[in-house]
Amino acid sequence: MELFLLQYRQCASAIQDAGRPETDIPAGAGRVPGWSALQAPGGHTIPSMKTPSDTDDDLFWMRRALALAQTVMYTTAPNPRVGCVIVRDGRVLGEGATQPPGGPHAEIRALRDAQSRGQPVDGATMYVTLEPCSHFGRTPPCVEAVLAARPARVVVAMGDPNPLVNGQGLARLRGAGIQVTTGICREEALAVNAGFISRMSRGLPWVWMKMAASLDGRSALHNGMSQWITGPEARADGHRWRARSCVVLTGMGTVLKDDPQLNVRGIDTPRQPRKAVVDGHFQIPEDARLFDGAEVILFTARDDAAKAERLAARNARVVCLPGAEPGRVDLPAMMRWMAQEQFNEVHVEAGAGLSGALVSAGCVDELLLYLAPVLLGDAAGMVRLPMLEHLDAARRYEFIEAGRAGADLCVRARVASTWQQMMQRVALT
Numbered sequence: 514m515e516l517f518l519l520q521y522r523q524c525a526s527a528i529q530d531a532g533r534p535e536t537d538i539p540a541g542a543g544r545v546p547g548w549s550a551l552q553a554p555g556g557h558t559i560p561s562m563k564t565p566s567d568t569d570d571d572l573f574w575m576r577r578a579l580a581l582a583q584t585v586m587y588t589t590a591p592n593p594r595v596g597c598v599i600v601r602d603g604r605v606l607g608e609g610a611t612q613p614p615g616g617p618h619a620e621i622r623a624l625r626d627a628q629s630r631g632q633p634v635d636g637a638t639m640y641v642t643l644e645p646c647s648h649f650g651r652t653p654p655c656v657e658a659v660l661a662a663r664p665a666r667v668v669v670a671m672g673d674p675n676p677l678v679n680g681q682g683l684a685r686l687r688g689a690g691i692q693v694t695t696g697i698c699r700e701e702a703l704a705v706n707a708g709f710i711s712r713m714s715r716g717l718p719w720v721w722m723k724m725a726a727s728l729d730g731r732s733a734l735h736n737g738m739s740q741w742i743t744g745p746e747a748r749a750d751g752h753r754w755r756a757r758s759c760v761v762l763t764g765m766g767t768v769l770k771d772d773p774q775l776n777v778r779g780i781d782t783p784r785q786p787r788k789a790v791v792d793g794h795f796q797i798p799e800d801a802r803l804f805d806g807a808e809v810i811l812f813t814a815r816d817d818a819a820k821a822e823r824l825a826a827r828n829a830r831v832v833c834l835p836g837a838e839p840g841r842v843d844l845p846a847m848m849r850w851m852a853q854e855q856f857n858e859v860h861v862e863a864g865a866g867l868s869g870a871l872v873s874a875g876c877v878d879e880l881l882l883y884l885a886p887v888l889l890g891d892a893a894g895m896v897r898l899p900m901l902e903h904l905d906a907a908r909r910y911e912f913i914e915a916g917r918a919g920a921d922l923c924v925r926a927r928v929a930s931t932w933q934q935m936m937q938r939v940a941l942t
């Protein structure tokens with residue numbers, strides 16, 4: 514989105530203007546959704562949460578750490594995307610971002626980078642976009658490596674609500690006499706890792722609903738035609754969001770009408786998200802195009818062991834989660850199941866039927882709408898929702914971004930209360 518790119522360029526040129534480090538963040542880094550949460554509609558930058566000890570330097574270096582985190586948007590799941598910069602006297606000693614699962618976290622990458630440059634980091638300042646981990650996971654705790662390196666100060670954007678960390682990382686640092694500053698760029702850091710924080714703090718993935726529509730809010734013609742309402746730039750941007758997610762989810766109406774592939778195309782990514790379909794009656798055609806060898810998760814409300822076995826040969830995993838009505842999947846249970854599977858972010862790309870059902874069930878956190886400058890008249894809306902008698906009963910969202918994607922508009926909005934709860938959950942003292 515252009516607003517987002519504009520903001521990134523400003524950030525990149527600020528790094529150059531300051532005559533500070535040679536930037537080795539690849540060109541185009543950060544050209545992924547998430548950072549854009551810094552932008553309010555109209556292109557104004559939302560001021561960062563400042564604490565009394567916050568200085569311009571802290572903001573500058575934390576933004577660099579965030580830009581590093583954004584170079585690994587597609588590759589760290591189920592782990593968070595984290596960036597780290599170690600600085601002394603306005604100079605980078607080392608920096609890095611989290612590697613794919615099992616690989617080193619950002620702090621370790623930055624420490625090794627400093628070591629390879631022959632730069633001792635004792636007495637330096639370390640900027641990290643998430644509280645350093647204090648537990649053994651696939652890798653040893655980062656906090657031990659940080660303590661051993663003896664920086665004088667560690668600046669952390671947000672806390673890690675993972676029960677295995679949850680303030681203990683910072684307590685260890687403080688206990689060792691390291692000065693700790695928190696909360697710099699907290700909102701931006703949360704935007705980069707909304708899915709991980711959502712999973713850790715509420716046992717649910719962060720779910721966005723992507724929809725391409727006309728200016729009068731129509732998503733498909735009466736005969737099912739919807740390809741293509743928006744232009745190539747909007748579609749490419751949509752694929753960046755798919756690439757970022759852990760799961761791309763659709764409904765049976767879309768499978769039957771469009772036979773989608775449901776994969777990421779045209780984006781340079783080593784990892785494909787899972788594919789998933791809500792198929793209450795378990796009626797998916799066994800020759801659907803999405804069965805291309807990659808894993809497909811089918812959420813159903815009907816047991817059919819023979820069909821499930823045949824589809825297993827096509828790498829389909831059938832998950833039966835019956836809802837209150839026959840043929841209906843329990844959608845909130847489906848989201849909890851996905852969080853248990855360590856899926857951080859869910860990209861919904863369905864028709865008005867499933868999209869409406871997910872919104873009604875309170876399963877959608879964010880709307881990602883691409884609006885084409887066309888009017889389609891009497892056609893399917895974006896979400897099929899029950900009729901209201903009062904405006905008070907309307908579902909309300911807050912706009913977080915508006916920009917252009919080629920000839921189309923891109924508008925993002927989210928459930929304000931959920932976001933605020935997560936902001937509080939990552940606040941540190």
Ligand SMILES: NC(=O)c1ccc[n+]([C@@H]2O[C@H](COP(=O)([O-])OP(=O)(O)OC[C@H]3O[C@@H](n4cnc5c(N)ncnc54)[C@H](OP(=O)(O)O)[C@@H]3O)[C@@H](O)[C@H]2O)c1
Binds near residue numbers: 732738763844862870
């Ligand atoms: N413009 C866009 O961005 C976009 C994106 C994707 C698709 N589309 C278009 O949307 C159209 C398809 O729309 P659609 O509404 O038919 O498709 P859909 O939303 O993909 O799927 C609808 C199906 O989901 C079912 N469903 C809803 N809640 C459910 C639950 N809790 N458990 C199980 N099943 C549930 C519905 O069942 P019931 O019938 O029982 O309610 C319905 O059969 C196509 O024309 C496609 O091209 C447009």
Ligand SMILES: [Zn+2]
Binds near residue numbers: 620645646
């Ligand atoms: Zn770590």
